[in-house]
Amino acid sequence: MKNITALCKDHKLRLTAPRRVILKVLEQSADHPDAVELHRRVQMIEAGISLATVYRTLKLLEEKGILEKHSFGDGPARFERADQEHHDHLINVETGDVIEFRSDAIEQLQEEIARKHGFAIVSHRLEIYVRPLRK
Amino acid sequence: MKNITALCKDHKLRLTAPRRVILKVLEQSADHPDAVELHRRVQMIEAGISLATVYRTLKLLEEKGILEKHSFGDGPARFERADQEHHDHLINVETGDVIEFRSDAIEQLQEEIARKHGFAIVSHRLEIYVRPLRK
DNA sequence: GTACCTGCAAACGTTTTGCTGAATC
DNA sequence: GATTCAGCAAAACGTTTGCAGGTAC
Numbered sequence: 001m002k003n004i005t006a007l008c009k010d011h012k013l014r015l016t017a018p019r020r021v022i023l024k025v026l027e028q029s030a031d032h033p034d035a036v037e038l039h040r041r042v043q044m045i046e047a048g049i050s051l052a053t054v055y056r057t058l059k060l061l062e063e064k065g066i067l068e069k070h071s072f073g074d075g076p077a078r079f080e081r082a083d084q085e086h087h088d089h090l091i092n093v094e095t096g097d098v099i100e101f102r103s104d105a106i107e108q109l110q111e112e113i114a115r116k117h118g119f120a121i122v123s124h125r126l127e128i129y130v131r132p133l134r135k
Numbered sequence: 136m137k138n139i140t141a142l143c144k145d146h147k148l149r150l151t152a153p154r155r156v157i158l159k160v161l162e163q164s165a166d167h168p169d170a171v172e173l174h175r176r177v178q179m180i181e182a183g184i185s186l187a188t189v190y191r192t193l194k195l196l197e198e199k200g201i202l203e204k205h206s207f208g209d210g211p212a213r214f215e216r217a218d219q220e221h222h223d224h225l226i227n228v229e230t231g232d233v234i235e236f237r238s239d240a241i242e243q244l245q246e247e248i249a250r251k252h253g254f255a256i257v258s259h260r261l262e263i264y265v266r267p268l269r270k
Numbered sequence: 271g272t273a274c275c276t277g278c279a280a281a282c283g284t285t286t287t288g289c290t291g292a293a294t295c
Numbered sequence: 296g297a298t299t300c301a302g303c304a305a306a307a308c309g310t311t312t313g314c315a316g317g318t319a320c
Contacts, residue, residue, distance in 0.1 A: 014319050016275060035309080050277050055310060071206060076309055090249065093257050101252070106244050110263055113236055114225065119265035122228050126261045128245055130254035149294050149299060170285080185302050190285060211284060 003027060004066060004081070011064045018042075018049045022057045026067070026081070032098045034076040072098070072127060088126040138162060139201060139216070146199045153177075153184045157192050161202070161216070167233050169211035207233070207262060223261040 004023045008015065025041045033041070039054045058079055061067040068082045072091055078098075088106075090099040106126065114121045139158045143150065160176045168176070174189045193214055196202040203217045207226055213233075223241075225234040241261065249256045 014274065016319070018276070048277080052278080052311080053276060056275085059311090071209065074206060074212075077209075090252060090254060092254070099252060101248055103244055103248060106241055109238055109241050109244075110261075113238060114263055114265050115268070117225060117234060117236070117265070118268050119225060119227070119263075120268050122264045122266050124261070124263040126245075126259070128249055128254075128259040129257045130249050130252070131257050133250070133253050133255050147295095151293070151300060153301070171283095183302080187286080187303080188301065191300085194286090 004061075007064075007066050007083070008061075011066070013060065013064070018046070018053050019057055021046045021049060022054060026061075026079075032070065032072075032078040032080050034078045036076060038079070070125075073129075088128075090128045090130050093129050093131055139196075142199075142201050142218070143196075146201070148195065148199070153181070153188050154192055156181045156184060157189060161196075161214075167205065167207075167213040167215050169213045171211065173214070205260075208264075223263075225263045225265050228264050228266055 004026055005015065005020070008019070008023065013019070021042050022038070025038060025045070029038070029041070035051070035054050035058055038058070039049070039051045042049050042054060058067065058069075062069050062079070065082055067079045069077050069079055070089070071077050072089070085102065086107075087100040087102045090101060091097070092099070110121065110124055139161055140150070140155070143154070143158065148154070156177050157173070160173060160180070164173070164176070170186070170189050170193055173193070174184070174186045177184050177189060193202065193204075197204050197214070200217055202214045204212050204214055205224070206212050207224070220237065221242075222235040222237045225236060226232070227234070245256065245259055
């Protein structure tokens with residue numbers, strides 16, 4: 001998997017100092033942070049970077065198809081790298097943790113449903129909000 | 136299917152004039168309106184009703200389990216009656232129209248996935264964003 | 271040198287809330 | 296008569312944007 005900075009070069013995005021920091025943080029984030037959380041992490045490396053720049057960069061990366069944006073529940077949008085194998089999400093409602101999963105069977109059923117209604121799938125979103133089984 | 140006003144009586148909600156109007160509009164709405172659209176419809180019947188009241192009533196009805204709240208994509212939350220058979224949504228990205236569907240097979244697969252990860256499902260959300268097949 | 275980027279502050283759209291008076295039960 | 300509700304305006308929240316200066320290519 002290419003690093004994000006390389007992907008940005010591919011897309012001819014200018015590698016400014018703030019962007020380098022943001023990309024580095026994204027690189028190191030295995031979770032699904034939102035813009036404010038990302039900004040917090042960025043601030044720890046370089047204090048002057050504004051939240052507006054974080055938002056602008058995230059939007060840009062999403063438009064370029066480098067990041068995927070998710071809106072779980074009501075809260076702020078959360079981001080993850082787009083160049084992963086497609087997957088859906090289990091969200092632990094007690095902790096906010098996100099677990100990725102993949103089900104070809106479900107994917108295929110969705111295809112069938114869309115086709116049966118006369119549509120082609122543009123995208124989809126499956127989120128299962130869960131609670132640990134044994135307390 | 137009971138009318139919404141009856142459900143509110145069951146939950147001991149006070150039937151004020153603004154609420155009667157909001158409930159009536161909900162009763163007559165077969166689509167999935169958001170708060171502002173609902174307010175617009177309410178205004179056509181009774182001009183003095185405030186948006187805050189619409190929001191407060193929607194929140195109350197959701198808490199009582201009378202309405203379900205959905206956040207499709209980015210936009211405002213949209214509402215529908217909760218006392219329908221469970222279903223998911225196809226969203227036509229060209230028109231914003233929402234089509235309901237139901238797949239027991241998908242439901243069951245979700246159960247299995249959650250269980251396999253050691254979780255019980257609290258709720259879930261499946262939205263398929265689609266485009267008409269034949270132009 | 272040009273196009274793009276930044277920080278700041280202000281504005282945005284959606285939703286909630288404090289207040290004070292009024293209506294329901 | 297107690298409790299809940301209404302409208303209004305202000306605030307909260309996440310996000311976007313206009314501007315004026317600065318930087319990458």
